[in-house]
Amino acid sequence: MTAAVPIVRIDNVSKRFIIQKSKSLKERVVNAGRSAKFKEDFWALRDINLEIDAGTSIGLIGPNGSGKSTMLKTIGGIIQPTTGSITRRGRMAALLELGAGFHPDLTGRDNVYLNASILGLTQKQTDRFFDAIVDFSGIEQFIDTQVKFYSSGMYVRLAFAVAIHVDPDLLLVDEVLAVGDEAFQRKCLDKIREFQAEGRTIVLVTHSLNQVTDICSRAVLLNQGQILFDGLPHIAVKDFRDVLEERRVEEVVAHGEDPGANGSILSTTVHARGRAEGQQIEAGDDLVVRVTYEHPTGIDDWIATIQIDNFRGMPVYGTATSRTDTHLARLKEPRTIEFVLSDVQFGAGKYFINSSLLDSEKRHLADAPQAASFDVPYFQLADGVVRLTPTISDLG
Numbered sequence: 001m002t003a004a005v006p007i008v009r010i011d012n013v014s015k016r017f018i019i020q021k022s023k024s025l026k027e028r029v030v031n032a033g034r035s036a037k038f039k040e041d042f043w044a045l046r047d048i049n050l051e052i053d054a055g056t057s058i059g060l061i062g063p064n065g066s067g068k069s070t071m072l073k074t075i076g077g078i079i080q081p082t083t084g085s086i087t088r089r090g091r092m093a094a095l096l097e098l099g100a101g102f103h104p105d106l107t108g109r110d111n112v113y114l115n116a117s118i119l120g121l122t123q124k125q126t127d128r129f130f131d132a133i134v135d136f137s138g139i140e141q142f143i144d145t146q147v148k149f150y151s152s153g154m155y156v157r158l159a160f161a162v163a164i165h166v167d168p169d170l171l172l173v174d175e176v177l178a179v180g181d182e183a184f185q186r187k188c189l190d191k192i193r194e195f196q197a198e199g200r201t202i203v204l205v206t207h208s209l210n211q212v213t214d215i216c217s218r219a220v221l222l223n224q225g226q227i228l229f230d231g232l233p234h235i236a237v238k239d240f241r242d243v244l245e246e247r248r249v250e251e252v253v254a255h256g257e258d259p260g261a262n263g264s265i266l267s268t269t270v271h272a273r274g275r276a277e278g279q280q281i282e283a284g285d286d287l288v289v290r291v292t293y294e295h296p297t298g299i300d301d302w303i304a305t306i307q308i309d310n311f312r313g314m315p316v317y318g319t320a321t322s323r324t325d326t327h328l329a330r331l332k333e334p335r336t337i338e339f340v341l342s343d344v345q346f347g348a349g350k351y352f353i354n355s356s357l358l359d360s361e362k363r364h365l366a367d368a369p370q371a372a373s374f375d376v377p378y379f380q381l382a383d384g385v386v387r388l389t390p391t392i393s394d395l396g
């Protein structure tokens, strides 16, 4: 067996931007000409080391400003790292920010040729693909319009259509798919799957965590320009949620507020009735979820909710005391609410429980994401998040 060859290799990459420190336009005008001391170094990427094997699909996730797009642009060679190096093999197509690679005054048609030539195609080769590109984009009617008049969705349609027709070994996609309408997104995702089957490499920046667990075999979680986690997508997604929750608490504290000022979730547990916590959940079990809340000053009207997500972070079930009209007594001292879900029929896999405390206006006072989890064993007859028993007949 030969070892996988990396198509991208990132060695000790850091990227520094110079950011303006002056706060207002007035200050900037006043300080023009002696601006040096009003500039500050900002490290968008710090000491990144990564190897991307050919044929893999890798997702870059992380909070806003964590460095995802900067990393994708350095992989794409659009920006140079301040220190470190990047090596890349094969033909690359990149869908970075909206409109990148398009000239606003040229028509869609001219931009297809321009873009394809930047990506290494001759005019003859582009001639051959032109109709297929326009057809995939679905914007034939506007192909002779200057692209400055395009909507963001139209830009993306054309850019994606070009990118997939230049036979790339490596496809870089930055969030742009979110701009297309649902039908086009589905078409793009189908194409991405086709690319995967053909052994091409995909690097995807997205805020859609479902997309990461769905498409990618590996995910890299960035935070403040550093790699926090690199590995299985569902673990990266869980760690990401933890980062977001930590940030929320930090922001609350920075605003001089006590994170527990609006109430807290002290614990969340789950078990099958009659069995201990941590044991697998079987079909037909009654699932018992207990959540303990408290409120520093006391609240009369409140709502307790739980949501169950599968390991990909997709919600599969949710309920709330407001839905069942359960009367809750005033919350101040710790109070435990028990949710019993009878005769559960979950498909095989791992599930997470998110619990929340809401006020009567349904504003979130406290959240505990992925506060507890349970496992459902393999079900031989089918896959999926629900366990249904099939009867399959050949009707001739």
Ligand SMILES: Nc1ncnc2c1ncn2[C@@H]1O[C@H](COP(=O)(O)OP(=O)(O)OP(=O)(O)O)[C@@H](O)[C@H]1O
Pocket: 017, 018, 019, 042, 044, 062, 063, 064, 065, 066, 067, 068, 069, 070, 071
């Ligand atoms: N050209 C630039 N000049 C100065 N700072 C920049 C520049 N480009 C990016 N940055 C900064 O670098 C940091 C990382 O930006 P980047 O766009 O890579 O983040 P991101 O993770 O893609 O964020 P988002 O999820 O919001 O798209 C941000 O703080 C951003 O302001």
